[in-house]
Each structure stands twice: as structure tokens, then as C-alpha cells.
Amino acid sequence: MPNAVAMADGEANPSLHLPVHAKAPGIWAFIAADCVGFAIFFLVFMTERMKEPLLYDQSARHLDIWLGAINTLILISSSWLVALAITAIEQGKPARAERFLLSGLAVGSLFAIFKIAEYQAKVADGITPTTNSFYSFYFILTGVHFLHYLIGLGVLISMLTALRRAKSGRQGTDWLESGALYWHMVDLLWLFLFPMLYLLSAH
Amino acid sequence: MEQPERRQTAAWAFLVTATLASLWAAGHLGAPMAVIAVSIGIAAIKVIVVLRRFMELGRLSLPLRLFFYGWSVCCALMILGVASITAIGT
Numbered sequence: 001m002p003n004a005v006a007m008a009d010g011e012a013n014p015s016l017h018l019p020v021h022a023k024a025p026g027i028w029a030f031i032a033a034d035c036v037g038f039a040i041f042f043l044v045f046m047t048e049r050m051k052e053p054l055l056y057d058q059s060a061r062h063l064d065i066w067l068g069a070i071n072t073l074i075l076i077s078s079s080w081l082v083a084l085a086i087t088a089i090e091q092g093k094p095a096r097a098e099r100f101l102l103s104g105l106a107v108g109s110l111f112a113i114f115k116i117a118e119y120q121a122k123v124a125d126g127i128t129p130t131t132n133s134f135y136s137f138y139f140i141l142t143g144v145h146f147l148h149y150l151i152g153l154g155v156l157i158s159m160l161t162a163l164r165r166a167k168s169g170r171q172g173t174d175w176l177e178s179g180a181l182y183w184h185m186v187d188l189l190w191l192f193l194f195p196m197l198y199l200l201s202a203h
Numbered sequence: 204m205e206q207p208e209r210r211q212t213a214a215w216a217f218l219v220t221a222t223l224a225s226l227w228a229a230g231h232l233g234a235p236m237a238v239i240a241v242s243i244g245i246a247a248i249k250v251i252v253v254l255r256r257f258m259e260l261g262r263l264s265l266p267l268r269l270f271f272y273g274w275s276v277c278c279a280l281m282i283l284g285v286a287s288i289t290a291i292g293t
Contacts, residue, residue: 028263028267032267032270032271032274035271035274036274039274039277039278039281042278042281042282043281043285046281046282046285046286046289047285049285049286049289050285050288050289050292053289053290053292065226065229069222069223069226072222073219073222076215076218076219076222076249076253077215077219079253079257080211080212080214080215080218080257082257083211083256083257083258084208084211084212087205087207087208087211090207091205181258184253184257184258187253187257188250188253188254188258191246191249191250191253192246192250192278192279192282194246195225195242195243195245195246195282196243196282198229199225199226199229199238199242200238200239200242200243200282200286202229202230202238
């Protein structure tokens, strides 16, 4: 079985090595397509903002910049931990990879807590997707991103399971890199969403 | 800590610092265009850092590398351009 390991400690295990970007062309095509889709979303949002700049500025000022920033830091940190996990796999250190992956999952989970709290605060203030066009975009853009995020969490859980199975020699690890790339994409998209929704009107 | 991990950790520290810098800029730069330019500029740099350090874009073929760098720059320029037109018009 390729890329399977049969050890559970942190020692280097040369039998566990990811092929360096050799088996992930599909995920790169998917990420490229998703990035194009979000670029169109960004363009539509910005052109609609151009029609009603005052409404968009006033509405955006009701968003909590700190919540947006905290969620940015959460995704950045989770992405970093998942990158470290992949590096550990490439170095043949499955136990170390598992610790990083688990940490990445734990940190990444915090995004949902803050995002749901933010949605709840908005709804409690009577702000919904029908309030105005800014909030329609806010809920749609962050909602579509949140859907990507939830799928990403599922991917991280699957990666963790796969890594554990690989340690017992029952499963290969070929697709782990693709899973990590998907998770980085969730981070990538948020890096543009955060300033576009929260910071453009903060002056 | 081995070299790839050091690079990734340095990238993470940079991303955290850049996020805090954009937050500071949003609160302290008075001119709307300055806030827009700085926050979107920082976002584009952060995207490229994630692509290079976490996603290891450098290992991909040239067309794919060009696509993703192009995507980052185009998104930033588009947001910046439309926001500039909007700011000038108000």
C-alpha cells in the first residue's frame, strides 16, 4: 500500500511521504474555479456598492471589525497548523502531523463560534438579508464562505481519521495534501472578504 | 525546528502582523482612499504569502503559478479600482 505507515510515535518514518504536489492536479483545478467564482462575487458586490456608497458605508459600520479580525487570525492560524501537519507528513513524522492537524481543527472550529455569534447579534438587532442590499451581500458572501468552511471542517476531520488509519497501515495518505489545500483556500477567500466587507468603510 | 517549518512559522507571524496592521490602518488613517489602498494592498500580499508558504505554489507549473498570482493581483486591483471610482464620485 503506498504511503501507509505502521508506527505511532513521533520518529521520522520514511515510509510515509506525500508525493510532492504530484497527485493534486484535480484540487488545484477546483480551487482555481472556486477562486474565479468568488472573484465574480467580489466584482458584483463592488459594482453594487458603487450605486449606493452611503448605504453600504453606513451598513458596513454596523459590522464588528474585531469579530472579523479575530476570525481572520483564527483562519490564518488554523491554516498554518495544517501546513505544518503536511510538512510533518512529508518528513515522515505521522504523530507530529496528527498533533498539528488536531490543533488546526481545534483552532479552525473557533471560526464557527464567532461567525454564529456575529449572525445572532445581527438578527437580534433586526438585521437580516432583506434589510438592504449590503446585508443581502453580507449574508450571501459570508454564508457561501461559511458553507465552504463547514465542508473544510469535514475535510479536516476526514484527514485526521485517514492519518490515524494510515498509522495502523490500513489506509494511504495520498489525498491528505488535497484536503489541506482545500482548507487553505477557505483561508484565502476570507483574506479578501474581510477587508472588502469590514474595512472599506471604516474611516 | 526545520527549515520548512521555520518558513511557515515566519509566514504565520507575518500574516498576523499584517492583519493587525490593516486593522490599525482602518482605525487611524483618516482618508477613505488611504484605508482602501492599505487594507486591500495588505490583503493581496497576505493572499500571496498563503499561496507561497502554506500552499507551496512555487512547486506548481508556470501557468498555474501565473493564474493564482494573476487572480490575487486582479482581485486587489478590481476592488481598489471600483472603490476609487466610488470614492471619487461621492
